Amino acid sequence: MLIFKEEEIKQQVTINRETIAVVEDAFTDLATKPVEMPPIMRVDIPENNGEVDVKTAYIPGHELFALKVSSGFFNNYKLGLPSANGLMMLISAVTGEPKALLLDNGYLTDVRTAAAGAVAAKYMANESITTVGVIGAGAQARYQLKALREVRSFQHVLVYGPTEKRVLEFKEEMEESLGVNVYIADTPKQVVCDSDIVVTTTPATEPVIKREWLHPGLHITAMGSDAEHKQELEASILKVADHYVADVKKQVSRLGELRSAIEEGLFSERDSIVELGDLTSNKTPIRTSEKDITVADLTGTGGQDTAIALYAYNRLTKTAQLG
Amino acid sequence: MLIFKEEEIKQQVTINRETIAVVEDAFTDLATKPVEMPPIMRVDIPENNGEVDVKTAYIPGHELFALKVSSGFFNNYKLGLPSANGLMMLISAVTGEPKALLLDNGYLTDVRTAAAGAVAAKYMANESITTVGVIGAGAQARYQLKALREVRSFQHVLVYGPTEKRVLEFKEEMEESLGVNVYIADTPKQVVCDSDIVVTTTPATEPVIKREWLHPGLHITAMGSDAEHKQELEASILKVADHYVADVKKQVSRLGELRSAIEEGLFSERDSIVELGDLTSNKTPIRTSEKDITVADLTGTGGQDTAIALYAYNRLTKTAQLG
Numbered sequence: 001m002l003i004f005k006e007e008e009i010k011q012q013v014t015i016n017r018e019t020i021a022v023v024e025d026a027f028t029d030l031a032t033k034p035v036e037m038p039p040i041m042r043v044d045i046p047e048n049n050g051e052v053d054v055k056t057a058y059i060p061g062h063e064l065f066a067l068k069v070s071s072g073f074f075n076n077y078k079l080g081l082p083s084a085n086g087l088m089m090l091i092s093a094v095t096g097e098p099k100a101l102l103l104d105n106g107y108l109t110d111v112r113t114a115a116a117g118a119v120a121a122k123y124m125a126n127e128s129i130t131t132v133g134v135i136g137a138g139a140q141a142r143y144q145l146k147a148l149r150e151v152r153s154f155q156h157v158l159v160y161g162p163t164e165k166r167v168l169e170f171k172e173e174m175e176e177s178l179g180v181n182v183y184i185a186d187t188p189k190q191v192v193c194d195s196d197i198v199v200t201t202t203p204a205t206e207p208v209i210k211r212e213w214l215h216p217g218l219h220i221t222a223m224g225s226d227a228e229h230k231q232e233l234e235a236s237i238l239k240v241a242d243h244y245v246a247d248v249k250k251q252v253s254r255l256g257e258l259r260s261a262i263e264e265g266l267f268s269e270r271d272s273i274v275e276l277g278d279l280t281s282n283k284t285p286i287r288t289s290e291k292d293i294t295v296a297d298l299t300g301t302g303g304q305d306t307a308i309a310l311y312a313y314n315r316l317t318k319t320a321q322l323g
Numbered sequence: 324m325l326i327f328k329e330e331e332i333k334q335q336v337t338i339n340r341e342t343i344a345v346v347e348d349a350f351t352d353l354a355t356k357p358v359e360m361p362p363i364m365r366v367d368i369p370e371n372n373g374e375v376d377v378k379t380a381y382i383p384g385h386e387l388f389a390l391k392v393s394s395g396f397f398n399n400y401k402l403g404l405p406s407a408n409g410l411m412m413l414i415s416a417v418t419g420e421p422k423a424l425l426l427d428n429g430y431l432t433d434v435r436t437a438a439a440g441a442v443a444a445k446y447m448a449n450e451s452i453t454t455v456g457v458i459g460a461g462a463q464a465r466y467q468l469k470a471l472r473e474v475r476s477f478q479h480v481l482v483y484g485p486t487e488k489r490v491l492e493f494k495e496e497m498e499e500s501l502g503v504n505v506y507i508a509d510t511p512k513q514v515v516c517d518s519d520i521v522v523t524t525t526p527a528t529e530p531v532i533k534r535e536w537l538h539p540g541l542h543i544t545a546m547g548s549d550a551e552h553k554q555e556l557e558a559s560i561l562k563v564a565d566h567y568v569a570d571v572k573k574q575v576s577r578l579g580e581l582r583s584a585i586e587e588g589l590f591s592e593r594d595s596i597v598e599l600g601d602l603t604s605n606k607t608p609i610r611t612s613e614k615d616i617t618v619a620d621l622t623g624t625g626g627q628d629t630a631i632a633l634y635a636y637n638r639l640t641k642t643a644q645l646g
Binding site for chain 1: 366
């Protein structure tokens with residue numbers, strides 16, 4: 001079995017047009033192929049404020065598929081450790097043999113999650129924008145901005161986060177690495193009211209965005225909720241938006257923003273929901289007017305994991321052969 | 324991350340009283356502790372006659388828990404490869420970090436499965452027996468016999484298998500390694516009628532044991548069925564047995580012999596079912612008479628995987644320190 005470490009993987013895989021295209025293709029596969037993607041497996045360890053998730057998907061036509069183990073242990077900071085951990089395993093779809101381990105510590109998840117945000121914006125946000133807002137100032141907020149830069153031009157960034165120090169670090173880093181102007185907002189409301197695209201990247205369990213803050217032309221990508229108890233948007237936002245798009249309906253109705261909307265009776269399990277793969281497979285943007293309000297609800301799919309892991313594996317093994 | 328290979332693991336873990344006790348304790352944990360054991364995750368790849376299963380369980384009080392990836396690809400023989408593959412990962416229940424990989428190619432699964440058979444026989448079969456019957460002549464049939472020898476004395480073995488060559492190999496090997504007399508039966512019926520304990524180790528999808536063959540005192544352990552389409556016993560056997568025991572009710576009602584019995588209306592999902600952990604935690608054999616007919620329905624649990632993986636890890640890391 002081949003084993004690759006985080007540093008090697010980071011040298012081969014970054015957020016760029018290629019990785020965004022890889023993730024876009026994964027959504028097309030999900031919409032057009034009989035992808036085998038079982039429900040997420042989850043182990044909760046409440047006494048340590050932790051959870052371990054397992055995701056997988058087999059995309060027909062590929063000789064390998066990925067199985068991802070990712071964990072979030074939210075007391076780790078007390079031990080000076082990052083909360084997120086994880087690795088991906090590549091398994092032969094022909095023989096069942098485990099072929100490679102990508103010891104990425106969650107890096108590939110960050111990349112494929114940010115890439116999905118870019119794909120959503122590509123097909124849903126207005127072409128011409130000025131300001132991107134991010135709620136949350138952690139690693140994923142950084143990756144989301146970087147990915148958005150590949151699909152939209154913008155000069156201004158508005159950020160809100162609960163910890164001043166982390167927000168200041170975010171501003172400094174992003175201004176330097178992306179050459180944008182970052183402004184610090186005092187409230188999430190400011191971010192939403194003054195941005196064209198808003199990305200929420202929080203582990204919130206209560207809405208951080210209210211319906212009354214929506215304005216014509218706004219696109220929101222909510223990527224924080226990926227569990228039964230999480231929620232970033234007031235549920236009615238999904239109903240009043242002109243276009244609401246899920247990464248995978250079956251997942252968002254259980255783990256995403258749609259869950260609360262169903263619980264509040266605003267949607268039914270039986271409602272047909274547009275999935276991101278419907279847009280990517282038709283190569284058709286969804287909005288019909290610059291004034292449309294659009295919302296993307298992303299929970300993260302095993303299909304993205306398999307796609308990014310295969311991309312990483314192919315580059316890593318090619319490099320190994322050349323080297 | 325520590326990585327251990329099959330050869331090292333085999334040196335440290337064999338079927339013996341210690342590993343059987345480890346698996347017995349796992350069943351007690353399942354019955355008495357709030358073990359977190361999500362449903363099995365499964366990926367089917369029908370075009371290659373393959374499936375990949377993921378099992379896991381967190382047993383409170385242990386710092387690590389196992390996540391097992393196991394596969395069965397039943398066309399592999401055409402490529403000269405074994406059908407089974409697999410590995411176990413040990414993850415910190417404190418921080419979520421992956422700590423060790425046990426590249427056991429399914430060996431630890433064989434051990435913990437055979438050990439469960441021995442635990443079932445220990446608490447369910449008559450003390451005094453003469454003949455053990457096995458249906459199926461593969462690796463697991465061998466392991467089951469070896470494990471049974473640790474809990475019951477017997478001199479005679481009756482085996483039935485569909486392939487003459489494999490049955491002859493089985494006879495030769497078992498006679499040499501266990502010092503028992505192995506007789507080859509022409510039919511499964513012979514095996515059942517002339518044995519005190521019968522273990523079924525097949526991937527059958529139609530019953531291989533008929534109700535009319537049952538006789539007083541018989542104990543059956545059915546360990547082959549672990550998927551929705553498998554079945555080794557006529558469903559009515561579960562009903563007419565004096566004692567029917569499941570490894571874990573939730574699993575056997577979906578994947579074990581109980582599934583067919585529920586489908587045929589012989590049991591209801593709501594019926595209370597004795598689990599193996601109920602017997603091990605009370606240290607009480609189940610039979611009230613030598614004439615009782617008993618049936619154990621084993622699908623294999625993540626609890627056993629975590630227990631055997633922890634046992635292996637502790638021995639392997641101790642050896643590494645000493646060495």
